[in-house]
Amino acid sequence: MGFSTPRHDPVPDANGCFGHFGGRFVAETLMPLTLDLQAQYAAVKDSASFRAELAALQRDFVGRQSPLYFAERLTERLQGATIYLKREDLMHTGAHKINNCLGQLLLARHMGKRRIIAETGAGMHGVATATVAARFGMDCTVYMGSADIDRQRPNVERMQLLGAEIVPVSHGTGTLKDAMNEAMRDWTTNVASTFYVIGTVAGPHPYPSLVRDFQSVIGQEVREQMLEREGRPPDSLLACIGGGSNAMGLFHPFVHEPDVRLIGVEAAGQGLETGRHAASLQGGAPGVLHGNRTYLLQSEEGQIVDAHSISAGLDYPGIGPEHAWLHETGRGEYVAVTDDEAVDAFHTLCRLEGIIPALESSHAIAHAIKLAPTLPRSHRMVINLSGRGDKDMASVADYMTAKPNDRGTQ
Amino acid sequence: MMAPTRNRIARRFTELQAADRAGLVTFISAGDPDYDTSLDTLLGLPAAGADIIELGMPFSDPMADGPSIQQASQRALQGGQDMHKTLAMVRAFREHDNETPLVLMGYYNPIHRLGVAPFLALASAAGVDGLIVVDLPPEHDEEIRRPAREHDLHVIRLATPTTDECRLPRVLQDATGFLYYVSGTGVTGATQASPERIEAQLSRIRQKTELPIGVGFGIRTPDQARCIAEFADAVVVGSALTDCFQQAERPADGKRAVLERVRSLAAAIAEAR
Numbered sequence: 049m050g051f052s053t054p055r056h057d058p059v060p061d062a063n064g065c066f067g068h069f070g071g072r073f074v075a076e077t078l079m080p081l082t083l084d085l086q087a088q089y090a091a092v093k094d095s096a097s098f099r100a101e102l103a104a105l106q107r108d109f110v111g112r113q114s115p116l117y118f119a120e121r122l123t124e125r126l127q128g129a130t131i132y133l134k135r136e137d138l139m140h141t142g143a144h145k146i147n148n149c150l151g152q153l154l155l156a157r158h159m160g161k162r163r164i165i166a167e168t169g170a171g172m173h174g175v176a177t178a179t180v181a182a183r184f185g186m187d188c189t190v191y192m193g194s195a196d197i198d199r200q201r202p203n204v205e206r207m208q209l210l211g212a213e214i215v216p217v218s219h220g221t222g223t224l225k226d227a228m229n230e231a232m233r234d235w236t237t238n239v240a241s242t243f244y245v246i247g248t249v250a251g252p253h254p255y256p257s258l259v260r261d262f263q264s265v266i267g268q269e270v271r272e273q274m275l276e277r278e279g280r281p282p283d284s285l286l287a288c289i290g291g292g293s294n295a296m297g298l299f300h301p302f303v304h305e306p307d308v309r310l311i312g313v314e315a316a317g318q319g320l321e322t323g324r325h326a327a328s329l330q331g332g333a334p335g336v337l338h339g340n341r342t343y344l345l346q347s348e349e350g351q352i353v354d355a356h357s358i359s360a361g362l363d364y365p366g367i368g369p370e371h372a373w374l375h376e377t378g379r380g381e382y383v384a385v386t387d388d389e390a391v392d393a394f395h396t397l398c399r400l401e402g403i404i405p406a407l408e409s410s411h412a413i414a415h416a417i418k419l420a421p422t423l424p425r426s427h428r429m430v431i432n433l434s435g436r437g438d439k440d441m442a443s444v445a446d447y448m449t450a451k452p453n454d455r456g457t458q
Numbered sequence: 459m460m461a462p463t464r465n466r467i468a469r470r471f472t473e474l475q476a477a478d479r480a481g482l483v484t485f486i487s488a489g490d491p492d493y494d495t496s497l498d499t500l501l502g503l504p505a506a507g508a509d510i511i512e513l514g515m516p517f518s519d520p521m522a523d524g525p526s527i528q529q530a531s532q533r534a535l536q537g538g539q540d541m542h543k544t545l546a547m548v549r550a551f552r553e554h555d556n557e558t559p560l561v562l563m564g565y566y567n568p569i570h571r572l573g574v575a576p577f578l579a580l581a582s583a584a585g586v587d588g589l590i591v592v593d594l595p596p597e598h599d600e601e602i603r604r605p606a607r608e609h610d611l612h613v614i615r616l617a618t619p620t621t622d623e624c625r626l627p628r629v630l631q632d633a634t635g636f637l638y639y640v641s642g643t644g645v646t647g648a649t650q651a652s653p654e655r656i657e658a659q660l661s662r663i664r665q666k667t668e669l670p671i672g673v674g675f676g677i678r679t680p681d682q683a684r685c686i687a688e689f690a691d692a693v694v695v696g697s698a699l700t701d702c703f704q705q706a707e708r709p710a711d712g713k714r715a716v717l718e719r720v721r722s723l724a725a726a727i728a729e730a731r
Binding site: 071072074075076077078079081083219220225226229232233236237238239333334336337338341348349350353 | 517518519520521522524525528532535540541565566567568569570571572592593594595597598615616617618619620621622625629640643644645648
């Protein structure tokens with residue numbers, strides 16, 4: 049058999065492959081850089097001084113650890129599983145993205161790089177990168193699709209306030225994938241001086257594992273917090289997936305524990321059957337883009353097609369290769385929820401718990417609303433509340449204007 | 459399996475060596491700006507002085523290319539170009555020209571989607587001699603290089619200024635056809651490194667391989683081509699040709715401009731040594 053349940057085999061392998069996904073599909077110009085990055089990361093990641101510096105900044109600058117919050121009223125409403133929320137929305141800059149940026153910028157500093165580049169879609173990764181770059185006094189350039197700049201104006205202003213240069217990308221469709229293409233072109237051009245901070249668990253090896261490692265503080269804290277509170281690990285973990293970094297960070301410490309269900313929630317947009325969605329696993333096919341082999345939204349001819357989601361942060365036509373592997377091996381369960389369901393869940397959490405969730409995270413809440421009632425109270429479910437929803441006020445307002453009669457009745 | 463017309467690439471480099479001149483490798487994107495104009499242009503290239511033809515397989519996300527080739531790719535896709543039409547262009551070309559080597563150049567995903575085995579069978583039957591897959595480095599190219607060998611198709615390797623001493627052997631191991639030396643870091647169409655620097659890099663590489671070396675990236679003018687042709691086995695020109703379609707008011711003007719530019723580049727290369 050080609051596939052076995054992931055156990056303790058080293059993943060990824062030396063070429064960065066998770067099964068047949070992942071790898072390092074980049075132009076030769078970038079190959080030596082990815083090899084160098086891999087070597088430097090391997091040398092530094094377990095060093096006591098690096099870990100101590102990272103831990104101190106995670107605590108004092110980011111605000112870790114993030115609370116594990118018992119969602120009492122949501123649990124009561126759903127009459128099923130006991131629901132906890134992992135409060136990444138309370139971290140500095142308002143989302144989990146900063147965990148990865150902090151790790152990568154410390155690594156960049158260690159490598160002697162002074163110039164930071166990043167791509168961003170919704171702007172949260174861009175803001176987190178600009179924030180940490182400001183903290184370390186590094187030059188920061190953020191590539192952002194021109195369509196996203198129009199949709200996410202407040203985050204553009206935040207990045208500028210933090211001293212980052214925003215480069216609009218109008219090639220292609222002017223969204224996240226085009227911003228990533230342009231960041232890779234910059235990296236190809238400025239190989240010696242520049243460190244590319246990829247925002248999700250995708251890209252050429254070692255990025256998928258490196259970003260996962262920096263995000264896995266989420267899952268590690270959940271383990272400790274659940275043991276402290278419940279005396280046992282959780283029964284299920286839920287997280288939304290665009291590229292999949294918050295999900296991978298939550299799942300990673302539990303991948304080798306088959307009793308813990310790992311549930312990733314993709315964006316079904318206007319519905320999988322409409323073709324207007326961002327669900328790479330459920331509506332895509334394997335292919336090669338942005339340095340890795342993974343599931344992609346693409347045409348029959350292998351041209352990449354646009355993703356669609358009300359949530360700009362899930363609007364990416366690919367998914368991290370480790371998720372593709374967890375999907376094919378069956379270790380992970382992957383589902384999708386629509387824009388409608390996500391907006392309903394957004395309102396539900398606002399009203400029941402006094403928490404305004406990001407539209408991204410609302411996808412995970414939406415699936416929990418379907419799943420929790422089918423499970424007993426003894427089932428402990430942890431949902432990653434990956435970000436806060438302040439940035440989404442305009443998107444939700446527009447959506448409610450378009451569909452006034454059937455929303456917000458929770 | 460080995461038809462007499464095979465190995466057009468090796469044969470062409472042998473001829474060039476005998477004539478003591480560098481070859482001119484021209485890149486155009488298949489289907490840019492439309493199928494008919496692109497095919498007309500392709501058919502005119504050998505007479506204009508192209509020794510080897512690189513034909514781009516358009517892709518929606520050409521990450522290693524600068525604006526000129528990105529736009530060429532987009533124009534072609536908007537005109538309805540796909541892999542089957544690109545291979546049809548090669549077949550049409552081979553009806554007129556069975557001598558000029560033709561290399562398909564592009565990104566892996568459209569090949570991956572079609573399937574490596576069907577793609578290679580179709581490409582070989584169409585009369586393709588080699589492949590350059592930009593995002594398929596030596597670490598991953600075996601999945602196409604091995605079956606390509608059975609079709610006598612060369613998978614061309616790339617070396618760059620960042621390919622250092624410890625990496626070069628990996629690039630050269632199993633390399634066939636010719637080596638494509640990308641003379642600058644950056645995306646296609648970016649500015650060129652100094653000829654002295656490129657020449658030094660080439661002598662470094664020549665100590666390790668007998669393969670002919672083509673030099674590309676940033677070569678736009680006859681003067682630049684002449685400088686490189688003094689020491690390289692071939693000179694690759696791409697963005698300067700795709701620009702012609704970008705600037706042309708009508709497709710036919712673009713075709714004329716491409717062929718005119720190819721003639722002037724070929725003339726400059728012919729007098730380089």
